[in-house]
Amino acid sequence: MAQTENYQLDILTSDDFVTEAWVQRLVKVLDRALGEFLQQWMLGGVISGWSLGTDKTVSAGEGVVNGCHCKTTTSTDISGILASGATNYVYATNTSTSAPDGDVAFQATQVAANIPSTAVRLGKIVLDAAGNVTEADDNPADCPRDYAKPLRYRRIGGQWSGTITAGTSVYIAVDHSSTLSFDVPLGLEVSAPADVHCVVCADGTDGGQFRLKIWNDSTSNDVTLTWTRYGFA
Structure with missing residues (x-):
């Protein structure tokens, strides 16, 4: 009998089961969902x-x-x-x-x-x-014990203000690690004026900070952004 990848759940293959295809799909979905949660989201x-x-x-x-x-x-x-x-x-x-x-x-x-x-x-x-x-x-300095931390869905927000010469772009970094650091970051929302554009940079972005590239296409050099970040911590 075939088994699923993560948790060796049995996959029915006998023609005697009239709902074989449906049962196979259900078992595979369950295996994939459990595997993704425990391996990617639940810290060991x-x-x-x-x-x-x-x-x-x-x-x-x-x-x-x-x-x-x-x-x-x-x-x-x-x-x-x-x-x-x-x-x-x-x-x-x-x-x-x-x-x-x-x-x-x-x-x-x-x-x-x-x-x-x-x-x-x-x-x-x-x-x-x-x-x-x-x-x-149980917890020596040279081999600290690994604990499974309970994850909670959290949100954090703030504001950034600075000077960006009109018609140019800059990179900025926002460090919120002293307030909250995410074990599993899920998303970042940035609110900016219509003529100011932002992109999140993969480089330098982790659970405790993020980097943005900002294009200032307005006529003013003063830019203010508000941001909200969420995830599990």
Whole structure:
């Protein structure tokens, strides 16, 4: 039986199902919608639990790992993946059954830079040469834990005023990061006089700031713009 790309949802292919085409389309749409939301909009990380213990365990918890909502209901023994006489950076990664079943695997490395970009960092456990735990830290400076931040739809607005010589164009930058920085920017609306034209620049625009190219085709050198930006933060 065929399965969808993201979450291995079954796609019916038997001629016995008279609504086969409709069911296939519904399943594929559902898979694509879930995949797009969790992978692109829902930031990965720990939602709750998954604390590192001095008994070489990861407590029960849940999080979003590489686009999959994963959960454990009991503590997990990770003694088998820890190296003695070393600092072990522990992380969560998904498995082939993470999408349909919420399974998760815990791994460790002695080099924080080797943690896969799709994994969720949990912290570090330090073992002495005899294999005894000397430190278990959920949020160390050299391997800060990844948290799944709840996203809220937010809006922010402001005004820009300046001098632009009539008949010329300039680039301006607006930095609103001290007030609000978007994790997922969605749009920007700029209101300007009819004879002043604006284009948003991709270069220099991110969740906390944006750049505009402004053409002043009016007879006045004084230009005032109002702007509204929205997205998830």
